[in-house]
Amino acid sequence: MAFARTTADWWRDAVIYEVYIRSFADGDGDGIGDIAGVRQRLPYLAGLGVDALWLTPWYPSPMADGGYDVADYRDIDPVFGTLEDARALVEEAHGHGLRVLVDIVPNHTSSAHPWFREALSGGPGSPARKRYIFRPGRGPGGELPPNDWKSVFGGPAWTRITEPDGSPGPWYLHLFAPEQPDLNWDDAEVRAEFESILRFWFDRSVDGVRIDVAHGLVKAPGLPDIGSLDGKLLEGAGDSDHPHWDREEVHEIFQGWRTVADAYDDPRAFVAEAWAGFPERLARYVRPDELHTAFNFDYLMAPWRADHLRRVVDESLTALGAVGAPATWVLSNHDVARHVSRYARPQPDGPVRSLADLRGPADLRLGTRRARAAALLTLALPGGAYLYQGEELGLWEVEDLPEELLQDPTWQRSGHTDRGRDGCRVPLPWSGDGPPFGFSSDGAGTPPWLPQPDAWKPLTAEAQDRDPSSMLNLYRSALALRRSHPALGDGTLTWDSAPDDPVLSFVRTPGFRCVANLSGDPVTLPAHSEVLLASEELEGGRLPGDTTVWLAL
Numbered sequence: 001m002a003f004a005r006t007t008a009d010w011w012r013d014a015v016i017y018e019v020y021i022r023s024f025a026d027g028d029g030d031g032i033g034d035i036a037g038v039r040q041r042l043p044y045l046a047g048l049g050v051d052a053l054w055l056t057p058w059y060p061s062p063m064a065d066g067g068y069d070v071a072d073y074r075d076i077d078p079v080f081g082t083l084e085d086a087r088a089l090v091e092e093a094h095g096h097g098l099r100v101l102v103d104i105v106p107n108h109t110s111s112a113h114p115w116f117r118e119a120l121s122g123g124p125g126s127p128a129r130k131r132y133i134f135r136p137g138r139g140p141g142g143e144l145p146p147n148d149w150k151s152v153f154g155g156p157a158w159t160r161i162t163e164p165d166g167s168p169g170p171w172y173l174h175l176f177a178p179e180q181p182d183l184n185w186d187d188a189e190v191r192a193e194f195e196s197i198l199r200f201w202f203d204r205s206v207d208g209v210r211i212d213v214a215h216g217l218v219k220a221p222g223l224p225d226i227g228s229l230d231g232k233l234l235e236g237a238g239d240s241d242h243p244h245w246d247r248e249e250v251h252e253i254f255q256g257w258r259t260v261a262d263a264y265d266d267p268r269a270f271v272a273e274a275w276a277g278f279p280e281r282l283a284r285y286v287r288p289d290e291l292h293t294a295f296n297f298d299y300l301m302a303p304w305r306a307d308h309l310r311r312v313v314d315e316s317l318t319a320l321g322a323v324g325a326p327a328t329w330v331l332s333n334h335d336v337a338r339h340v341s342r343y344a345r346p347q348p349d350g351p352v353r354s355l356a357d358l359r360g361p362a363d364l365r366l367g368t369r370r371a372r373a374a375a376l377l378t379l380a381l382p383g384g385a386y387l388y389q390g391e392e393l394g395l396w397e398v399e400d401l402p403e404e405l406l407q408d409p410t411w412q413r414s415g416h417t418d419r420g421r422d423g424c425r426v427p428l429p430w431s432g433d434g435p436p437f438g439f440s441s442d443g444a445g446t447p448p449w450l451p452q453p454d455a456w457k458p459l460t461a462e463a464q465d466r467d468p469s470s471m472l473n474l475y476r477s478a479l480a481l482r483r484s485h486p487a488l489g490d491g492t493l494t495w496d497s498a499p500d501d502p503v504l505s506f507v508r509t510p511g512f513r514c515v516a517n518l519s520g521d522p523v524t525l526p527a528h529s530e531v532l533l534a535s536e537e538l539e540g541g542r543l544p545g546d547t548t549v550w551l552a553l
């Protein structure tokens, strides 16, 4: 192994690249990304300068939710490859100095998982049902759902089953799609199974695990109505006594997981997808005896506004620092509209959960300029960072996918009111002049599973490789500097701008200053010995608007 950072706490400042495997690179020409495609592109990822890869679920799955409906946690879906391919990928990634995190989905299985099939076929009273959350319906004939909980994807969170003899049965809980029944984490067998699954992957040299819906595993006793929270539930709405989000009892589960990870000589790390209403609640997931890191969704949802970003940075560093955990920073992932498109519109005062929170036409040039500035701001902050595949190419959200091609369950479950997340999942453009842009091997008969816009031609990795001022080369330069500069990565920062200043300026020691100009106008650069990197050309000694610069002091 040739890791850039071999310390036991590599995760404190790792830059981790999210590989949304269906859309990364297709090695076998079926139009769907796979392990072979990732293996072919490992030199690209190593050359980009990231420290680790997070691979979204690759397990056997009916793909009702892009693989977040897992039918077997110890195998690979044939569309992605085989267990042997996975082994080879981990080994080759390590050879390139890249660590590998897999995605574990503990809140729910697929309805095609053998446990759920057994629960259905076993009939009333089957002990197999205790692994899930079955309840009788309300109303005289049990024809109403057991409570008022809603699915994150729209509609009720309950589906009624039909018993093997054809009679109407109880209902089962699914906080996501009906094909994703929630597990019962009060059940000892469920708990033991997931610790065993962790060992299965750690034994295969995987360096870490991303935990899906970490805040959702435990439900309140008696499954009380939410009542006051009418309509579609927002994950992490902020209520710390919510009946199914962020309950205190989840922490003991993750303390057990930490014990599993710590039993390995090479340090294994967790990152939690935990939607907690406040930074202090999030920090509870990353206490010393619990998980290592958690995604910072407050940062992801922040509008491109200096005061808002500053507040999120300060609150994150304070809350996480209080428990000794590093912050992480993330701008995009496979669940949200790409940040080029979010920043392309007038920015609101509050958080941006989707493009629906924004008004006005998209100016993609402006969005791209801001995304460049945001990349340098993000990579200069103390802690770790997550990049979402394609952000290094400056990809934008594909907002005009034909309705008949939309695959995200959100589209159906919202009654065709929410187009869902497909627009950020369009397969990457690697090379060439038109679709499939090198996503599939040459001569592949099947087009990519979602169509790529022709307008991505200048954004292919190949085209950007040749252009010194491209987004790709900006990311490469920033990541190389970040790796070599002693001030960057884990540590602290000291602001030298005021909290309400539209210019964000901070110093890190030794000898580094980052200045992000979110005011509309150029500002004079502070004293420095050298300009290390800038997201746009500087205007003489001035820093233009929507530009970030890294200075040596």
Ligand code: NOJ
Residues within 6 Å of the ligand: 065, 068, 105, 176, 212, 213, 273, 334, 335
């Ligand atoms: C979070 C994942 O990132 C998302 O893609 C998925 O739909 C839900 N969890 C449910 O597993």
